[in-house]
Amino acid sequence: MSDLEVLKNEILSSFRFRHATKEFDPNKKISDADFHYILETGRLSPSSYGFEPWKFVIVQNQYIRAKLADYASGAKKQLSTASHFMIIQSRLPKDMIASSDYIKGMMENVQKLSPEITQGKRTTYDHFLKTGFAIEDDPRVMFEWACRQTYIALGNMMTAAALIGIDSCPIEGFNRKKINELLVAEGIMDPEHFGVSVMAAFGYRLHDPSEKTRQSAQQVIEWVE
Template sequence: MNKGVHPLSDLEGKKNEILSAFQFRHATKEFDPDKKISDADFQYIIETGRLSPSSFGFEPWKFVMVQNKDIRAKLAEYASGARKQLPTASHFMIILSRLPKDMVAGSDYIRRMMVDVQQLSPETVQGKQAVYDHFLKTGFAIEDDPRVMFEWACRQTYLALGNMMTAAAMIGIDSCPIEGFNREKISDVLVAEGIMDPEHYGVSVMAAFGYRLHDPAEKTRRCAQEVVAWVE
């Protein structure tokens, strides 16, 4: 058998394992405060976020772990959707997204990503920058609207969050994505605490991780026939 090719039984087992993780995962509203995620397990979760895809590979995210109880309490004042999660979650994450000025084709950040991180040749940098500029101005045509530009970058952070929640579920760790917060007030707290640089970042989404305190209700979803369309 060729190296790297799994037997069919292994592939079927892996598929079942992944689907089981999706069945296990639910938006956990309250965690067991006495159960903590190990450092090794959470580093694994973060690594799946770090390795997640992003448009053009420009990674517009930053994952901020808020473990300080006093800061969590301040956040809770402006996060109605996280009132139970903030005091009980083992790990509480705020995902920041790059602001539009960092995401335009000619920014220092985009150039550093291409040169230092992606290690592209000068010719490739020039070509990729031109393609990206065209995408922002003509393809998606979003560069003229800063709000749309920011929300486009935020959408990419959800790819990383989805991967982290699935990775957590694969090892029996619960999670909850959270949008129930006042973005302006939360930003003010993060800036005042020296956590977020408002010149380069804005708040995208929150997420809590830990171990469930209560068993969830049975998962419900629309049937496949309602959500899948084949065009052949």
């Protein structure tokens, strides 16, 4: 078997290994090196226009985790047992419009585009928001569009974790309004620029999962030739 086939089998095995872990072994902790590797796969993830509308907040403080549990019914066991608990925040619409300081800073300081390229990209992006996807007039849709970018990063982090035998669970079972208020009150979210997108827990499974079930390839894949 070629090295490429071995690699593909390893990747598919990690997808079969991964499951939404509801309860972790509280006595097993992810090493700093392994979790930094997971975070780096999130940081390097793609986003629309490369504008990275995310912030990855790792909550290790048990007092804050307990307070989060009051408004996160879908995360109670994960909050109390996960080695690492992540809240992914997403940029608010005012940061994501083409004329914002954030977008200007991303193009000039991060992407390091020339003034000419910056102007062209800004014009293209503005057209996308107003005409292409036509989402700029609806703040809720704009925010959810930015949140979708964060899910790309989350998916990559969960796969990266599975590749080295670390479990994870994406979590949407929470009251977004209450969690937003809590994070602001605790000083770990800037309400002028961010809102909660999704949560995720990482660690090592306490129980073996049931067999993975999925629809067949014939049910979910269609070729148009």
